[in-house]
Amino acid sequence: AQKVTQAQTEISVVEKEDVTLDCVYETRDTTYYLFWYKQPPSGELVFLIRRNSFDEQNEISGRYSWNFQKSTSSFNFTITASQVVDSAVYFCALSEGYAGNMLTFGGGTRLMVKP
Amino acid sequence: DTAVSQTPKYLVTQMGNDKSIKCEQNLGHDTMYWYKQDSKKFLKIMFSYNNKELIINETVPNRFSPKSPDKAHLNLHINSLELGDSAVYFCASSQDRAYEQYFGPGTRLTVT
Numbered sequence: 640a641q642k643v644t645q646a647q648t649e650i651s652v653v654e655k656e657d658v659t660l661d662c663v664y665e666t667r668d669t670t671y672y673l674f675w676y677k678q679p680p681s682g683e684l685v686f687l688i689r690r691n692s693f694d695e696q697n698e699i700s701g702r703y704s705w706n707f708q709k710s711t712s713s714f715n716f717t718i719t720a721s722q723v724v725d726s727a728v729y730f731c732a733l734s735e736g737y738a739g740n741m742l743t744f745g746g747g748t749r750l751m752v753k754p
Numbered sequence: 755d756t757a758v759s760q761t762p763k764y765l766v767t768q769m770g771n772d773k774s775i776k777c778e779q780n781l782g783h784d785t786m787y788w789y790k791q792d793s794k795k796f797l798k799i800m801f802s803y804n805n806k807e808l809i810i811n812e813t814v815p816n817r818f819s820p821k822s823p824d825k826a827h828l829n830l831h832i833n834s835l836e837l838g839d840s841a842v843y844f845c846a847s848s849q850d851r852a853y854e855q856y857f858g859p860g861t862r863l864t865v866t
Contacts, residue, residue, distance in 0.1 A: 674854060674855075676857075678795075682842070682859070682860055683857065683859050683860065684844060684846075684857035684860075686854045686855070686856060686857075689853070689854045728795055730797065732797075740785060740787075740802060740848060740850075740853075740855070741787065741799040741802045741809060741811070742787075742789075742797075742799060742855060743799070744796070744797040744798070746794075746795075746796055747795050747796075747797075749795075
């Protein structure tokens, strides 16, 4: 069975600090997909990134970067120079190739960025 | 234009009632989903559906049923509502199982 663990339930940083959100996953499938979503205080779920199991390249998008390591089953998310607007709950998620793309979410990490 | 929309945004009802939540997507996606987010923010898949296949999370009570009049709509019908059904329900859609899912704004259901 698939499982996603986000060990950090809450993180608090001061604006301009860098912060890394951890995500560890478990799957027996060789084909799977990993995602990060952001849920700001307004409540909507915003897609951030998708990675498939065959692509271990790290990705950078502005202040956001992602580190995918199959050897440790981790897909970590780093925000550089955090801003107050980054305050949100961040979810890591996994879908397996055969499971109809149903996402299994981690428990989420609440990030609070203080001015 | 709203990509995935849900109605209503808020729903307050009494135990034992039957209610529906509507979902529409204008992205031309083939697959739609329903998720439940509880008070601790934990998100759980309920259903995955396209025009060929319905996959049900085995933990979902059979009081919950998805109904799809066409590819762009997937409504959630709930019978005999219970207090524990209080949650935020999200609809989502994706182009294909390998692609990201886009979520609706959520429906906050409160059962009293």
